[in-house]
Amino acid sequence: xxxxxxxxxxxxxxxxxxxxxxxxxxxxxxxxxxxxxxxxxxxxxxxxxxxxxxxxxxxxxxxxxxxxxxxxxxxxxxxxxxxxxxxxxxxxxxxxxxxxxxxxxxxxxxxxxxxxxxxxxxxxxxxxxxxxxxxxxxxxxxxxxxxxxxxxxxxxxxxxxxxxxxxxxxxxxxxxxxxxxxxxxxxxxxxxxxxxxxxxxxxxxxxxxxxxxxxxxxxxxxxxxxxxxxxxxxxxxxxxxxxxxxxxxxxxxxxxxxxxxxxxxxxxxxxxxxxxxxxxxxxxxxxxxxxxxxxxxxxxxxxxxxxxxxxxxxxxxxxxxxxxxxxxxxxxxxxxxxxxxxxxxxxxxxxxxxxxxxxxxxxxxxxxxxxxxxxxxxxxxxxxxxxxxxxxxxxxxxxxxxxxxxxxxxxxxxxxxxxxxxxxxxxxxxxxxxxxxxxxxxxxxxxxxxxxxxxxxxxxxxxxxxxxxxxxxxxxxxxxxxxxxxxxxxxxxxxxxxxxxxxxxxxxxxxxxxxxxxxxxxxxxxxxxxxxxxxxxxxxxxxxxxxxxxxxxxxxxxxxxxxx
Ligand code: F6P
Numbered sequence: 001x002x003x004x005x006x007x008x009x010x011x012x013x014x015x016x017x018x019x020x021x022x023x024x025x026x027x028x029x030x031x032x033x034x035x036x037x038x039x040x041x042x043x044x045x046x047x048x049x050x051x052x053x054x055x056x057x058x059x060x061x062x063x064x065x066x067x068x069x070x071x072x073x074x075x076x077x078x079x080x081x082x083x084x085x086x087x088x089x090x091x092x093x094x095x096x097x098x099x100x101x102x103x104x105x106x107x108x109x110x111x112x113x114x115x116x117x118x119x120x121x122x123x124x125x126x127x128x129x130x131x132x133x134x135x136x137x138x139x140x141x142x143x144x145x146x147x148x149x150x151x152x153x154x155x156x157x158x159x160x161x162x163x164x165x166x167x168x169x170x171x172x173x174x175x176x177x178x179x180x181x182x183x184x185x186x187x188x189x190x191x192x193x194x195x196x197x198x199x200x201x202x203x204x205x206x207x208x209x210x211x212x213x214x215x216x217x218x219x220x221x222x223x224x225x226x227x228x229x230x231x232x233x234x235x236x237x238x239x240x241x242x243x244x245x246x247x248x249x250x251x252x253x254x255x256x257x258x259x260x261x262x263x264x265x266x267x268x269x270x271x272x273x274x275x276x277x278x279x280x281x282x283x284x285x286x287x288x289x290x291x292x293x294x295x296x297x298x299x300x301x302x303x304x305x306x307x308x309x310x311x312x313x314x315x316x317x318x319x320x321x322x323x324x325x326x327x328x329x330x331x332x333x334x335x336x337x338x339x340x341x342x343x344x345x346x347x348x349x350x351x352x353x354x355x356x357x358x359x360x361x362x363x364x365x366x367x368x369x370x371x372x373x374x375x376x377x378x379x380x381x382x383x384x385x386x387x388x389x390x391x392x393x394x395x396x397x398x399x400x401x402x403x404x405x406x407x408x409x410x411x412x413x414x415x416x417x418x419x420x421x422x423x424x425x426x427x428x429x430x431x432x433x434x435x436x437x438x439x440x441x442x443x444x445x446x447x448x449x450x451x452x453x454x455x456x457x458x459x460x461x462x463x464x465x466x467x468x469x470x471x472x473x474x475x476x477x478x479x480x481x482x483x484x485x486x487x488x489x490x491x492x493x494x495x496x497x498x499x500x501x502x503x504x505x506x507x508x509x510x511x512x513x514x515x516x517x518x519x520x521x522x523x524x525x526x527x528x529x530x531x532x533x534x535x536x537x538x539x540x541x542x543x544x545x546x547x548x549x550x551x552x553x554x555x556x557x558x559x560x561x562x563x564x
């Protein structure tokens with residue numbers, strides 16, 4: 001049992017582990033848990049073609065997982081027993097499945113075609129989605145076409161997205177992923193960190209007269225975003241010499257129209273979304289405005305179509321061929337039965353360099369939960385720690401641990417058959433590495449193979465690869481807006497499916513609140529004030545005192561008009 005779970009005070013919920021379907025899996029694990037992938041492949045020469053599935057432009061090879069066909073039957077039975085189909089339908093219908101916040105969870109509506117309806121509280125939310133998309137498209141085209149001018153009449157050449165968490169990670173990931181399709185005379189940057197360095201470095205070579213800020217915040221109360229937005233506003237007004245310039249250089253994306261207008265952005269310059277879109281599920285809402293400006297409305301809509309194709313597949317495909325369900329069931333097996341505490345996502349595509357960071361919020365903020373929906377402590381491990389880097393870079397960094405370390409690290413390899421760029425020979429090299437890694441992880445190198453190479457007995461233990469390390473390979477023809485949308489939807493629904501099996505609320509994030517509240521309380525204490533005694537624990541008191549002694553107390557709270 002984990003340290004976190006051992007601290008839980010109430011008795012652990014045994015609802016999940018007491019299910020016959022779970023117990024059947026536990027018994028099955030005792031039988032086949034030690035089977036080596038070498039044996040599984042030897043026993044079934046067709047395994048590499050049968051343990052596969054395909055949808056929405058993505059091919060999944062899951063044959064290199066430590067499962068048999070029976071494992072998958074048992075996992076599917078568990079998903080059925082946990083009511084996956086009913087919970088999925090409830091989500092698509094707009095039921096308030098985020099129970100701790102009493103909210104619908106309807107990111108799927110963001111990519112539902114205009115011809116369809118989803119009614120929430122008497123409103124057809126699909127029509128609302130398309131109304132916002134239409135406004136975004138007009139604005140994006142105006143900026144791209146040089147019709148939206150800055151205060152001094154100059155064309156906008158720089159876009160700065162200010163947001164954090166879901167209001168940053170999705171947009172920046174998608175922008176990087178689709179950079180190939182972007183309009184190259186626009187420079188797009190993303191500022192998230194409250195560390196002023198982020199903003200200052202982003203603005204260093206920008207002229208305010210040519211810069212448009214998109215302030216993205218679902219709540220419009222997030223401290224980091226508002227602090228950066230105010231500093232950017234000051235910088236803009238200082239450079240352009242007029243408060244009214246804000247109207248030409250700032251737009252907002254939010255659900256909070258009062259907050260936006262209070263900040264000084266007119267409601268007409270706000271692009272809205274809804275409380276039924278979770279921050280980490282919002283990159284296909286107006287939160288993606290920077291990306292739409294970069295790649296154009298048509299490409300943005302193609303991305304939405306890719307999302308929708310995967311949504312439909314998730315809704316309609318039988319479980320045995322359902323990519324998000326398969327990905328989730330394999331994740332449950334690796335985590336809860338094989339004991340893997342972590343998972344690596346390894347895109348062999350430089351354009352997907354921010355994809356692991358994006359998935360960290362999606363998976364860990366969604367499923368990093370310690371109680372069930374009813375509030376009982378969970379009896380099993382929930383979300384594993386997700387991390388990753390693009391290949392081949394990671395191979396020269398942390399792959400040693402994945403191949404020969406003591407931990408089991410299931411990997412998701414992601415690749416494309418075609419490169420978007422020239423130097424195609426390098427794409428073959430990249431792909432050869434992708435395939436080689438999953439092969440090495442699965443099959444390893446035995447002591448016999450090592451000694452046949454003439455390696456000394458002393459060195460042999462260092463040269464053996466035990467293999468049997470599970471991985472999935474996801475392949476698409478090429479990276480397009482549609483394949484990106486489908487890929488994100490694939491992981492969204494996998495996260496949902498795992499949450500259903502663990503019976504947790506995947507759509508709240510109460511765990512982020514305590515740190516925020518404590519930071520609010522600590523902030524005024526960082527300024528030396530001997531009259532006020534610090535009343536924290538001895539560690540925090542000492543850290544504050546050290547900081548007070550070393551901080552620079554100078555009145556430099558405003559960004560200089562010109563950052564050079
Ligand atoms: O603090 C966590 C969080 O609430 C995330 O869930 C969210 O994506 C992020 O902050 C940003 O929130 P907002 O879009 O409201 O500024």
